[in-house]
Amino acid sequence: MSYDRILNTTAAWLLALFWLLPLAYAIWTAFHPAAFETRFEPLAPLTLQNFVQAWSEAPFARYFLNTMILVTGIVAAQFTLCTLAAFAFARFEFRGKGLMFALVLMQLLIMPDILIVENYRTMSQLGLIDTIAAIGLPYVASAFGIFLLRQTFMTVPKELDDAARVEGCSYLGILWRVYIPLAKPTFLAYGLVSVSHHWNNFVWPLIVTNSVETRPLTVGLSIFAVTDSGIQWSVINAATLMTSGPLLIAFLLFQRQFVQSFMRAGIK
């Protein structure tokens, strides 16, 4: 091995260990009694008590349910609306197409995340404050999704499309039978990006929700971590792991597919 190679490998490993340190630390404290928060003894007793305590001290079950409803709702709505819009952009020629596409792309820069003041006003005018729908609605028409799917749909060969037309397929039939099956990897990639984004989203849900029945996990966790004035790190870390758990486990199990689909989503 060359000198250069050893140097690179060492640097890569040091960075990786540093990158994993926060998570490793959270796992350590969450599975050990509070007494071992800063004492790293290999034989320290393991416990699940921190998880039990966190679970019983805040309505995490409800928060989980809210997040699940939120994420499935958003992804289902995004798939439907973005697919239709992307198909229109990829397949049809119509007046105003360029302008409409420019309007869509604007959202990549000016995201709902920064329009919190006016979107809050809109939600209260619609009477949707403190509903799960209000958390998701601003994100449903996603420029990223429309753009990504349009790029994929544009690669579908025109001959396939024409053949289906000759067979008497309607436009929606073509979309369903030709375009969507060919875009499966993109849907998977976009779905994963979207799930992890909305699972982790915090500021907007914090603003529009104010009850246990609507709060997603991230907001619930932030409230739990603050109100717990005793600052039991081990319990807070157990709660932290719980909220990130499903995504984290899914990621570890399907690591390869996960990274690959993120990569596919990145090809532009």
Next chain:
Amino acid sequence: METARRQWIYAWLMLSPAMALLILFTHYPAVQTIVNSFYSTPRGRRKAVWIGLDNYQTLILDDVFWKVLMNNFWYAVWTIPLSILLSLAMALWVNDKIRGRGFLRMAYFTPTVLPLIAVANIWLFFYTPGFGLIDQIRGLFGLAEQNWMGSPDTALYSMIAVAIWKEAGFFMIFYLAALQTIPPSLREAADIEGASRWYYFRRVLFPLLMPTTLFVSINAVINSFRLVDHIFVMTEGGPNNASSLLLFYIYEVAFDYWDTAYAATLTVVMIAILILLAIGQFFLFDRKVHYK
């Protein structure tokens, strides 16, 4: 002619649900933000009235605004280049035949799937004075305790470190995707010519990665305004606004003080900055991007 007309109808039918929501939650609020920045904040029975540039005058005289703007400037100046450089290094390492490639890739990417608000709790502990992990390690070397988040000199940099840690792995994926489309024959040709690794990187890889760098840097710019979740948990902008960023300040003004008109004014500034930066980046990169 008939088909063109039918296509037009189909296209608009398919487009309209998405466009309606897009306009309702992006374009309408963006325009409304600008309009409201010229009005006063409605309070109780008092309706909003036209006050011209008064909000902008308040803004210019608002010390907190300038403080927060400078903070955001430094936040961007540190997080954008550092996260891009790190992500590029990560991608190059993981794309190579390096020992433990799968593990490294997982380690770099993990922060991306963790909620920022959750990891903020963990970092909070790292930074806790005396008791926290960083100070414990410093203690081993006989260094004094340091209140990382409580001191105005270090609070912002503590936030910057968390942001870089959070986003570098995500950007790595885009570089990795781009690297995998580069044919190995280029490397072989460079080897035959006797080009060094560094030369190959500088003259072949880096130019080919320019479109990715543009894409990643636009994302990094947007993130430097958007990534504020950890501030809610870790410092709440303190001490004395030392770690507050523009979006966090907008949140405070709008939802703690309920001064929505002033919050709209701040949002206008933010949108203006974002647009200027995006235009600037296109011009900056324009001549250097090699499209395939």
